[in-house]
Amino acid sequence: MNKYMEEHYQKAVDFHGHECPGLMIGFRAAFYAMDILELNFSEDEEVVCISENDACGVDAIQVVLGCSVGKGNLLFHLVGKQAFSFYNRQTNRSVRLILNPSEQEMTRPEKLNHYKYIAAEEMFSQTPTKIALPTKARLFNSQACEECGEMTAERWLRVQAGKKVCLDCFIPYTRLQID
Numbered sequence: 181m182n183k184y185m186e187e188h189y190q191k192a193v194d195f196h197g198h199e200c201p202g203l204m205i206g207f208r209a210a211f212y213a214m215d216i217l218e219l220n221f222s223e224d225e226e227v228v229c230i231s232e233n234d235a236c237g238v239d240a241i242q243v244v245l246g247c248s249v250g251k252g253n254l255l256f257h258l259v260g261k262q263a264f265s266f267y268n269r270q271t272n273r274s275v276r277l278i279l280n281p282s283e284q285e286m287t288r289p290e291k292l293n294h295y296k297y298i299a300a301e302e303m304f305s306q307t308p309t310k311i312a313l314p315t316k317a318r319l320f321n322s323q324a325c326e327e328c329g330e331m332t333a334e335r336w337l338r339v340q341a342g343k344k345v346c347l348d349c350f351i352p353y354t355r356l357q358i359d
């Protein structure tokens with residue numbers, strides 16, 4: 181790791197709270213994506229990440245690339261895979277990185293070390309992104325829920341018996357659902 185990476189790694193560990201193999205996976209993915217797509221830290225929404233898991237690694241991606249839920253450039257497609265899609269809005273290029281399975285059985289500290297030093301192109305496979313670049317985050321007007329009166333962003337309101345209601349007041353129609 182060069183000095184720049186070391187600095188960011190420390191920030192990621194501070195943000196996440198501990199060092200672990202999962203954080204290292206996200207950290208390496210973020211730097212590899214930076215290389216491939218010529219990315220910088222995203223002040224606004226130039227860089228978008230869609231993560232296929234909600235585990236430790238996502239925290240490193242937030243710190244390194246500035247993708248965050250609040251800015252709307254960190255999105256989830258939760259299918260439980262160690263895979264991340266990255267998008268560069270300026271060039272319209274994107275890549276999906278998926279962690280290659282490792283053959284040997286390793287303890288956690290061994291794993292951490294393994295992921296720290298392995299070459300990025302050995303660590304991840306690149307595939308084209310499967311999800312189209314999401315549109316920029318939109319701002320939504322809010323309206324009062326006609327049941328509880330609480331202000332709710334329009335896109336979350338539902339119509340129930342002719343009233344616009346929030347999801348807390350909405351009774352889902354699950355008669356045909358098995359679970």
Ligand SMILES: [Zn+2]
Pocket residue numbers: 196198199200202203236
């Ligand atoms: Zn962790």
Ligand SMILES: [Zn+2]
Pocket residue numbers: 325326327328329330345346347348349
């Ligand atoms: Zn309500």
